[in-house]
Amino acid sequence: MQGALTRYRIIAWIVGVVLLALVVVGMPLKYLADNPVVVEAVGPAHGFLFMVYLIATFDLSRRAHWAFGRMLLVMLSGTIPFLSFWAERKVSREWVPAEESVKSPV
Template sequence: MGAALTRYRVIAWIVGVVLILLVVIGMPLKYGFDNPVVVETVGPAHGFLYMIYLVAAFDLSRRADWPLKRMLAVMLAGTVPFVSFYAERRVSSWVTAGRAGAVTERAVPASR
């Protein structure tokens, strides 16, 4: 599950940065200064990268056996600026805590 978490973390950061570029730089240029070049360039790139983000989030959620609500919340995090960074930290802590719990369960034999 470590590789799935790494893939998710990398794409979450990339999607977050590209979305911030689109919203903070591209949208004001397009609507304030009538210059759509950033939106025309970064917009399709964000759409493509977001699809990769969805696949990475789905893969990680299936490996971690998350409930549907958590999986959908993580997937939607890539649509709101700055939220993908918060979600990436939360997901990392969930997966790390889940791994620590699994290791503890294996290391401590059940008492009879």
């Protein structure tokens, strides 16, 4: 379970940062400066990384026995800027304290 959570946390941050780069830098350059270079480079990378994010989310949801709706909401959070960071924090806070309390002897 810890490995799936770690993989999810890493890819959630990567997808979030790449999506922000795409939206904050690439889209204004494309539509305001007529320079699509950033979108052409970062867009396909985000698409590939988003698929990895979907796989990591599915793996975590299967191990954590999430409801189907929750899994879909966490998956969709990778499509909205800043939401992947919030979802990662929410998921992490749910699982990390529970695991730490099991490890402590008293």
